[in-house]
Amino acid sequence: MMDxxxxxxxxxxxxxxxxxxxxxxxxxxxxxxxRDELDELLETFCMIQEIPTVSPSQKxxxxxxxxxxxxxxxxxxxxxxxxxxxxxxxxxxxxxxxxFSMKWLVSLAMVAALxxxxxxxxxxxxxxxxxxxxxxxKSSIQNIQLALSGDEGDINLLxxxxxxxxxxxxxxxxxxxFGDVDEGIGMYQHKLAQLLQTRERVSNEDAHAEEAITQxxxxxxxxxxxxxxxxxxxxxxxxHVQQKLQETIRLAENGTGHGPGEGGPPEESGGPSxxxxxxPQGEQExxxxxxxxxxxxxxxxxxPGNGEPEMxxxxxxxxxGEGEAGEGGxxxxxGEDGGDGSGMPGNGHGGR
Amino acid sequence: METVNAxxxxxxDSELIAQAVIGDKAAFGSLYERYLEQIYRYxxxxxxxxxxxxDLTETVFxxxxxxxxxxxxxxxxxxxxxxxxAHNLVIDYMRATPHVSLEQEKVPEEDVLELDGLVExxxxxxxLALAITQLETPSQQVIVLRFINQLSHAETxxxxxxxxxxxxVLQYRALQRLRELxxxxxxxxx
Numbered sequence: 001m002m003d004x005x006x007x008x009x010x011x012x013x014x015x016x017x018x019x020x021x022x023x024x025x026x027x028x029x030x031x032x033x034x035r036d037e038l039d040e041l042l043e044t045f046c047m048i049q050e051i052p053t054v055s056p057s058q059k060x061x062x063x064x065x066x067x068x069x070x071x072x073x074x075x076x077x078x079x080x081x082x083x084x085x086x087x088x089x090x091x092x093x094x095x096x097x098x099x100f101s102m103k104w105l106v107s108l109a110m111v112a113a114l115x116x117x118x119x120x121x122x123x124x125x126x127x128x129x130x131x132x133x134x135x136x137x138k139s140s141i142q143n144i145q146l147a148l149s150g151d152e153g154d155i156n157l158l159x160x161x162x163x164x165x166x167x168x169x170x171x172x173x174x175x176x177x178f179g180d181v182d183e184g185i186g187m188y189q190h191k192l193a194q195l196l197q198t199r200e201r202v203s204n205e206d207a208h209a210e211e212a213i214t215q216x217x218x219x220x221x222x223x224x225x226x227x228x229x230x231x232x233x234x235x236x237x238x239x240h241v242q243q244k245l246q247e248t249i250r251l252a253e254n255g256t257g258h259g260p261g262e263g264g265p266p267e268e269s270g271g272p273s274x275x276x277x278x279x280p281q282g283e284q285e286x287x288x289x290x291x292x293x294x295x296x297x298x299x300x301x302x303x304p305g306n307g308e309p310e311m312x313x314x315x316x317x318x319x320x321g322e323g324e325a326g327e328g329g330x331x332x333x334x335g336e337d338g339g340d341g342s343g344m345p346g347n348g349h350g351g352r
Numbered sequence: 353m354e355t356v357n358a359x360x361x362x363x364x365d366s367e368l369i370a371q372a373v374i375g376d377k378a379a380f381g382s383l384y385e386r387y388l389e390q391i392y393r394y395x396x397x398x399x400x401x402x403x404x405x406x407d408l409t410e411t412v413f414x415x416x417x418x419x420x421x422x423x424x425x426x427x428x429x430x431x432x433x434x435x436x437x438a439h440n441l442v443i444d445y446m447r448a449t450p451h452v453s454l455e456q457e458k459v460p461e462e463d464v465l466e467l468d469g470l471v472e473x474x475x476x477x478x479x480l481a482l483a484i485t486q487l488e489t490p491s492q493q494v495i496v497l498r499f500i501n502q503l504s505h506a507e508t509x510x511x512x513x514x515x516x517x518x519x520x521v522l523q524y525r526a527l528q529r530l531r532e533l534x535x536x537x538x539x540x541x542x
Binding site: 006008010011040043045048050051052054055057060233234 | 378388392397402414477484495517521524
């Protein structure tokens with residue numbers, strides 16, 4: 001019964017403090033009969049308030065939305081064969097001549113897609129992964145798109161395809177299909193080579209476009225390198241895949257004109273930084289604009305609905321001898337933590 | 353209670369959900385940006401590992417995307433719904449990895465060279481964060497939702513599908529337990 005009463009009193013005090021209608025001391029005076037216990041509980045509350053906000057790393061935030069949107073499967077039909085069905089087909093028909101058979105299937109699918117007029121196969125191949133029967137269709141469609149576009153269009157297409165290939169690799173890793181990862185990485189490397197050739201050609205032909213294109217390619221390759229590093233983290237027990245990814249990272253880094261660790265967009269290691277949770281990420285905006293997936297002018301770190309709590313001067317009793325602490329929330333030294341002094345592992349973001 | 357997008361536009365959740373249900377990935381991307389931080393923090397204090405929290409956060413939204421068209425009941429409160437997915441995913445994760453090392457993210461050695469006060473503050477924050485991860489799940493949820501994610505009693509009750517009175521009791525017990533854990537630890541340290 002005592003507890004029940006105290007729970008309500010505590011809740012009222014917390015509400016009042018959170019809404020800046022009362023300070024801790026005022027609450028303790030108001031409920032002086034429970035002073036001792038309330039004092040301890042409110043002190044604990046204030047300590048929690050002092051923990052700096054933890055946020056995902058800047059590296060994660062930078063590509064989070066693009067990566068998620070690329071990984072979202074279509075809501076329409078299931079585009080790849082369910083595993084049991086695929087296994088039956090493979091065992092029965094294409095056990096020994098898988099590649100050869102796939103070529104036939106791809107050809108048939110292409111005929112269906114291009115000449116019969118049906119777009120169903122082409123559509124169905126959209127989410128196919130390396131190793132899937134329809135992946136060849138997808139690849140052929142990409143080649144047709146490249147053949148139909150100009151050099152600058154090629155660069156945009158290639159960058160988009162490269163992102164897709166990395167997402168495919170991620171999907172394969174998620175599904176544990178490590179045997180098919182090679183093909184996915186190979187596709188990425190092939191497109192990377194095409195990209196670098198195209199970039200060189202465009203740069204030679206148009207000096208004005210060179211700088212913008214180089215910058216764009218560098219940024220995209222940097223983002224893709226980060227993605228590959230994240231993929232590496234997910235395949236720690238797959239040495240072969242790790243090595244393939246490492247090799248590809250090296251190729252991409254060479255493509256940026258910077259070796260590992262040199263230049264490129266700033267790397268965020270999760271250490272203290274001045275970037276508060278609400279700061280727009282310039283690179284992210286560019287990234288999103290390139291993919292046409294976001295027009296949001298603000299960064300991803302907004303915490304809507306909850307507002308930014310301002311706990312000014314609420315928690316006086318634990319601020320003894322700290323003249324400025326009253327402005328910064330609960331307890332001594334609160335309120336100006338911008339990542340420093342967090343004690344939170346890898347938290348590179350500012351406090352609230 | 354309808355949340356309005358604070359990121360770039362004023363599209364309410366319900367509208368974004370309606371678009372996402374019919375396959376609009378950009379609409380879902382907006383919801384992701386809106387709730388990414390909250391869900392990340394919620395998960396982080398359960399698993400106490402930044403990398404795992406990032407991966408699990410993304411997985412929560414991938415699962416939500418897959419579940420959206422299949423949801424028999426229309427998703428009326430996206431926030432409550434996504435928190436529940438996060439909760440279930442964390443439970444699955446904890447089951448799969450029962451011995452999550454809470455030691456793996458210690459204050460780096462070089463911090464010892466920093467000013468004593470700063471190190472002390474960091475260690476205090478770390479002790480507190482670690483103590484939160486040691487609470488029973490309901491207490492942990494209430495602490496994170498109420499005091500880390502700054503949700504009201506009513507919002508917390510809605511997410512946890514509890515009555516507000518129950519949340520108040522859990523909140524009281526959670527603070528009490530946290531106090532005990534911290535006191536016990538400081539006695540051990542002393």
